[in-house]
Amino acid sequence: MVGKVCGTGSYVPAHVMSNDDLARIVDTNDEWIRERTGIGRRHIIDGETTSYMAGQAAKKALEQSGIDPEEIDIILLATSSSETVYPCAACEVQKMIGAKHAAGYDLNAACTGFVMAFNAAQAYISAGFCRTVLVIGAESMSNMVDWTDRGTCILFGDGAGAVILRAAEGAPVHMAAHSDGKKGVALTGLSRHRKDWEKEPEDGSVKESFIHMDGQAVFKFAVRKVPEIIEEVLEESGTGLDEIDYFVLHQANRRIIEAVARRLKTDIGKFPMNLEEYANTSAATVPILLDEMNRGGMLKKGQKIMTAGFGAGLTWAASLFEW
Numbered sequence: 150m151v152g153k154v155c156g157t158g159s160y161v162p163a164h165v166m167s168n169d170d171l172a173r174i175v176d177t178n179d180e181w182i183r184e185r186t187g188i189g190r191r192h193i194i195d196g197e198t199t200s201y202m203a204g205q206a207a208k209k210a211l212e213q214s215g216i217d218p219e220e221i222d223i224i225l226l227a228t229s230s231s232e233t234v235y236p237c238a239a240c241e242v243q244k245m246i247g248a249k250h251a252a253g254y255d256l257n258a259a260c261t262g263f264v265m266a267f268n269a270a271q272a273y274i275s276a277g278f279c280r281t282v283l284v285i286g287a288e289s290m291s292n293m294v295d296w297t298d299r300g301t302c303i304l305f306g307d308g309a310g311a312v313i314l315r316a317a318e319g320a321p322v323h324m325a326a327h328s329d330g331k332k333g334v335a336l337t338g339l340s341r342h343r344k345d346w347e348k349e350p351e352d353g354s355v356k357e358s359f360i361h362m363d364g365q366a367v368f369k370f371a372v373r374k375v376p377e378i379i380e381e382v383l384e385e386s387g388t389g390l391d392e393i394d395y396f397v398l399h400q401a402n403r404r405i406i407e408a409v410a411r412r413l414k415t416d417i418g419k420f421p422m423n424l425e426e427y428a429n430t431s432a433a434t435v436p437i438l439l440d441e442m443n444r445g446g447m448l449k450k451g452q453k454i455m456t457a458g459f460g461a462g463l464t465w466a467a468s469l470f471e472w
C-alpha cells in the first residue's frame with residue numbers, strides 16, 4: 150500500500166507585506182530583494198496563529214477529499230514556529246476539525262519538515278500501521294525573524310498547507326532523508342517568540358534576534374545537496390530524470406531553484422514557483438505549492454512528482470510519488 154494524495158488545502162493570511170513595505174522598516178529595496186531572491190511579497194499573520202492556519206488548510210483538504218475527519222488515523226504537523234510547544238499544534242488541529250480517532254504530533258525539521266512528515270506518513274501507511282494520514286506544514290515565521298536584520302527578515306512569510314494521504318494500491322513511493330548536525334550553526338533559531346516586532350527596544354539594547362543565518366553557506370548547501378538527493382532517489386527508484394513531470398522544491402529562493410535545475414540539466418519549466426507571492430514559509434512552502442498546482446489543474450493522475458526540502462539542522466529530504 151502507498152499513501153495517495155486525495156485532498157489538498159492551504160491558508161495564507163490576508164495581510165500582505167510588500168518589499169516596499171519592508172523598505173520602510175529596514176534598509177532594503179524591491180529591486181535588491183527581487184534580484185537576489187525572486188520574492189515580491191509575503192503574507193503575514195494578523196491575529197492568526199500557526200494552529201489556526203493549519204486547521205484552515207486541513208479543513209480545505211478534507212473538504213476536497215470528501216473524507217470524514219473521524220477516519221483520520223494520524224495528524225503529522227511540521228512546524229518550527231508554533232505559538233505553543235504543548236499542546237502540540239497537531240492536537241489543536243485535531244480539536245478544530247473533529248478528528249477524534251487520530252493521534253497527532255508535531256515534527257520539527259525546519260524547512261524540510263513537510264517532506265520529512267510526508268515520508269513518515271508514507272512509511273506508516275506502507276507498514277500497514279494506518280490508512281489515512283493528514284500531513285500539514287504550518288509556520289508563523291514572522292514571529293521568528295528579527296525585523297531589524299535585513300539579511301533575513303526579507304526572506305520569510307507565514308502560511309499553512311495540508312495534504313490527506315489515503316492507503317491505496319499504486320506505484321511505490323521512493324524517498325531519502327539526511328541531516329548534518331555538524332553544519333547546523335549555518336542556520337539557527339531561538340524558540341522565544343517576539344510579538345513586538347514593530348517596536349524599538351526601550352533601552353536601546355541589541356535587539357533580540359531569532360533566526361541567525363549564514364546566507365551564503367545555506368545557499369551553497371542547498372544547491373549542492375538538493376540535486377544530490379534528487380539523483381539518489383532517481384537512482385534508487387530506477388527512474389529517469391526525464392520521467393519526472395514536476396520538481397516541487399522548498400520555495401526559499403528563486404536563484405537556488407534555478408541553480409538546482411541547471412545542475413540537473415533540466416527544464417526550469419518543470420520547477421513551479423510561488424515564492425514571489427508568499428516568500429519562504431519554511432515547512433509550509435511545499436504543501437501550499439502542491440495545493441495551488443492541484444487546484445490550478447496542473448496535476449494529472451499518474452504524473453510523477455519529485456518533492457525536495459532543505460533547511461536548518463542542516464536537513465534535506467526528497468520524495469518521489471505518483472499523483
Ligand code: ACO
Pocket residue numbers: 176177178181182185186259260299300303304336362363364365367368401402429431459460461
Ligand atoms: N537589502 C539590501 N542589501 C542587502 C540586504 C537587503 N535585504 N541584505 C544584505 N544586503 C547587502 C549586504 O549587506 C551586502 O552589502 P556589502 O556588499 O556592502 O557588504 C550585500 O547586500 C551582499 O550581501 P550578501 O549576503 O553577500 O548577499 P547574497 O548575494 O548572498 O544574498 C541572500 C543574500 C539572499 C540571503 C542569499 O545568501 C541567500 O538567498 N541565501 C540562502 C538563504 C536561504 O534561502 N535561507 C533559507 C533556506 S533554509 C530555510 O528555508 C530555513
